[in-house]
Amino acid sequence: MEDLEIVAALNILFSALTILTCTWLFIKYLTARKKHVGFTLIFVLALADACYGIISLFSDIFPEIVIGSVDLFESLFFFSMHFSIIWSSAIAYLVYRSLKDKNFESNMLVLKTLGVILLLSSGLVGL
Amino acid sequence: MTSIWLFMIPPAILIISLFITLGFYQKSIIVLRDQPEYELKSTKGYIKNLQCFSLVQLFTYGPLVLMILLSQPFFAFGVELRWKICGVCECLASSSGFISAMIFICQGSTKHSQPKFEYNSDNDLTQDII
Numbered sequence: 001m002e003d004l005e006i007v008a009a010l011n012i013l014f015s016a017l018t019i020l021t022c023t024w025l026f027i028k029y030l031t032a033r034k035k036h037v038g039f040t041l042i043f044v045l046a047l048a049d050a051c052y053g054i055i056s057l058f059s060d061i062f063p064e065i066v067i068g069s070v071d072l073f074e075s076l077f078f079f080s081m082h083f084s085i086i087w088s089s090a091i092a093y094l095v096y097r098s099l100k101d102k103n104f105e106s107n108m109l110v111l112k113t114l115g116v117i118l119l120l121s122s123g124l125v126g127l
Numbered sequence: 128m129t130s131i132w133l134f135m136i137p138p139a140i141l142i143i144s145l146f147i148t149l150g151f152y153q154k155s156i157i158v159l160r161d162q163p164e165y166e167l168k169s170t171k172g173y174i175k176n177l178q179c180f181s182l183v184q185l186f187t188y189g190p191l192v193l194m195i196l197l198s199q200p201f202f203a204f205g206v207e208l209r210w211k212i213c214g215v216c217e218c219l220a221s222s223s224g225f226i227s228a229m230i231f232i233c234q235g236s237t238k239h240s241q242p243k244f245e246y247n248s249d250n251d252l253t254q255d256i257i
Contacts, residue, residue, distance in 0.1 A: 004210060004211065004214060007211060007218060011214065011221055014221040015221040017222070018222060019224070042180060042231060045227060046227065049223050052220065053224055078137075081137075081188055081192070081220070084188055085137075085144050088181035088184035088185050089143075092151035093147070095151065095152065096155045099165070100158055
């Protein structure tokens, strides 16, 4: 086996593991009785990771489909990558806000932040 | 000339994100220290828990972002070496969700998923912030 094939095999393995564990996190979140703020932030993070994992897995298993629509896959790839990076900062900001404001309304602020980051990530993909 | 600046944007975002992340967690620790009404152990666990998730994201996607920049033709790299390093960075980025889930399991799932107030004698129940 060539080095590049080993790397591709490892990528398939890690992508599959990511998709499986993220699915487990989704189930855990959706079945949780109380959806705490920390868990909601991790849930969004898992969504972005699962999206990246699916794109990565798809590009290794079905390269002919990816070659057929490079623009779409490239956009999705960069979108999930940018989103994950910016969301990690958003988590830090929301943790700070949840401690600073005693009357912190988690859902509203999380949704607003999510909207801003979705717009920002889409904008970065469009560059 | 324009394209090199476009490829500089993701690394710039990565570095800015890293500073913002570290800055806000530092500020959160200061808030926790200044406000004694928070239950110290649990709330510190909440901060550390989410800090782990943020840093995992930055350190797993970070090498890929840097490699996307370094793999551009204007950097003198061997093509095969470039692809190999890119592949390894992609593996690392793909494993991000898996690492996050492992941290989630190791840190006791939802145990520290929100800040908690210290026990208050006026109120029988430990209050949640939400």
